[in-house]
Amino acid sequence: MSNSTHRSPNNPILLSDSLPVNEARQAIHQLVADLIQESQQNDDTSRIESVTLDQAINRILAHDLLSPINVPAADNSAMDGFAFNGDCLSDSNNELTLQVIGTAYAGKPFEGKVGQGECLKIMTGALMPKDCDTVIPQELTQAVTQAPTQSTETSVVTFKPNQVKRGENRRLCGEDLQLGKAAITAGRLLRPSDLGLAASLGIASLMVHRKLKVAILSSGDELRPLGQTLDLGSIYDSNRYSLTGLLNRLNMEIIDCGIVHDDPATLKAAFIQAASKADVLISSGGVSVGEADYTKQIMQELGDVGFWKIAMRPGRPMAFGVLKAVEGQADSQKTLFFGLPGNPVAVMVTFYQFVRSALLQLNGATQTEPPLTQALAQAAIRKRPGRTEFQRGILERGPDGKPTVRLTGSQGAGILRSMSEANCFVILDHDQGNIAAGDWVDVALFDGLL
Ligand SMILES: Nc1nc2c(c(=O)[nH]1)N[C@H]1C(S)=C(S)[C@@H](COP(=O)(O)OP(=O)(O)OC[C@H]3O[C@@H](n4cnc5c(N)ncnc54)[C@H](O)[C@@H]3O)O[C@H]1N2
């Protein structure tokens, strides 16, 4: 990371009492950009690997994928119907009659010549004969068999010449993809359609950025692992499981560092260990005012980490910066660090708002922002201006067909059920005040479908 003050997580601007969400996002984006630049200078080719298409979903394409062929490879029919030369078309409403001289099937082209007054029965996907440029769909024609003993190949079809325009219902060579042009550009988070597209080009494997190694740990004396009986005041560690789910959805390689208790030496050892193995470390808990003091001290020794109070709810306290695997060593491997607040909903909100985009950016993705949509609030929502709020909601279609959203009950930062029952965040802007029933609000869906 650069030592320039404006890029440091400890920048004085960032220490303002409440940092607006957008400024926090910008600072994270800049630091990640610096880390990427550094690794490019080191010419780190180990960050790229080849994977077969069945392993490529949710990976990030490392180089432009150039098409080795035209798609389609030749002009072909987009409809089941009759192919002919458009010279015979006109604005006339009078029936035109063409002689059917053969059939072209997908994968079995017609090799003969189609002359004036003639046409060819053609199936969707079949190659267009070179004399033909237009296809009339079968349902717009009437087949007239010339003589009961003759086959369809010698029958005629009639249709109105004003029902189709020259060149219609034909897919042109290269109209989908052109030979040598980028079919998918570098930085794409690969979706099912991209895998299909690569396969349609005959490409069986893709060069992708290697999975990021993301270490996770939970900090807190009250935390117990699953399987242990709870004593008074202790709770099960749920954050590591929410984080595991979030990271699996992004196809990251997870290094689970377990629960670390509130002891400076243990915490420091855990951070050093995680930093020596991982590209990114995400911890939860231990960043609020009371607890941050010794965490701050450790962070200062291990790297450059800022402790932020962000103008958002939930997710107000958060630590962010870089850690080094070896204390005080300038060229030690750098690990991006997110110290998320301990409250279970705050963990998921801060992951959504800050960590997700940073991981995608660090992993080479060009499009890192999740899409937003809008819905009508089913009921009034209380909101104080001066902070961004991430309420949990259910997006559904209202009786008039318009998208509406309702909140999932109590919205406390520790109430994980409010997340579990929701299918979206209702995002209320920094300057936004109370919302009235029927107002439009921003909504971010949890699930991507295609
Ligand atoms: N005086 C102040 N107190 C607090 C402030 C503040 O600004 N001033 N901020 C509050 C907010 S907002 C949050 S969020 C929390 C964040 O504190 P920590 O990050 O130090 O988190 P903890 O205190 O460790 O835990 C908070 C809460 O979450 C539970 N927790 C923690 N880890 C886990 C886990 N892995 N699985 C399940 N639940 C977990 C923990 O038991 C606490 O109930 O600080 C406020 N206080």
Ligand code: MOO
């Ligand atoms: O903002 Mo805290 O992060 O409420 O949970």
